[in-house]
Amino acid sequence: MDFYTIISVVEKMEPEKKKDILEKGAIIQRDGETYAIAPHTPAGLLTPEILRTIADTAEKYNVAAIKISSSQRIVLVGLKEEDLDDVWSDLGMKPGSAIGICVRSVRVCPGTTFCKRGKQDSMSLGLKLDEKYHSMQLPAKMKIGVSGCLFSCSESAVRDIGFIGDTKGFKCYVGGNASSNPKVGELIAEELTQDAALELTEKIIQFLKAKNSKKRLGKVIEEIGMEQFKKEIGLI
Known part of the structure; x- marks a missing residue:
């Protein structure tokens, strides 16, 4: 087996790097494993009920951080890929469009x-x-x-x-x-x-x-x- 064949085999063995998941509004984080999402809050307006729901969801899924973004959104950082659908369901929201061509x-x-x-x-x-x-x-x-x-x-x-x-x-x-x-x-x-x-x-x-x-x-x-x-x- 020559050098280039070995390199090709090794590359195929390496796990594929995770990317943003547009349809779930999920942004891959620096660790290459977890994701952040940004629930849509029109004009940055919030209610106590929305804040409680976000806080409860953040606790339930043990997020790494809750960050207010420059675009008037509350970002939940450090979510597992397998939890994304459940997170949006618990929030009672459609995935926010914080990424993508839109x-x-x-x-x-x-x-x-x-x-x-x-x-x-x-x-x-x-x-x-x-x-x-x-x-x-x-x-x-x-x-x-x-x-x-x-x-x-x-x-x-x-x-x-x-x-x-x-x-x-x-x-x-x-x-x-x-x-x-x-x-x-x-x-x-x-x-x-x-x-x-x-x-x-x-x-x-x-x-x-x-x-x-x-x-x-x-x-x-x-x-x-x-x-x-x-x-x-x-x-x-």
Whole structure:
């Protein structure tokens, strides 16, 4: 048996490395064995009942950690693969879409519902966007942020689509991201009502579907140019 045959045999004997399980919303952890899941909490809103259920489930399956994520989710870390289905069942939830090529959770600030600085009702807009688009499959992943004032606590300007409220309505920014090559999105519309913001979001989503590109929105806009992008979504 020659050297290359030996290497081939050894590789076949090695256990296959575990990967994320998209359909179960499970993210493989550093140990290569356990998983983390992120129950979906629209706009980061929780109730005592939801918190009790999450706490009871975490105790039952002896999670390694409970972590609040930057995307307003509660992450359960250190779950066994064989327990994933039972965990989601005990939570009473469908698997959250924290991974995969889809619309991730919509990040939302308290807005005029709670915050003294709020200028627009970010909670209402954010919840409507979350209800319609969360987990929607797209050619590339998408992140959305909604902020009720110019302080932009939801960091809306570094989302693929971001809305920021002021006294006249919502501003819309597109093409932002906070990745390894961060970029602030470009302002494309101002003084939007909530209905106008929803309508504009739908046009952008349909634009992405039509382009069928695996690149994030900002990259797609760079390739075709901002003027052409605005034409295709009906702004000019």
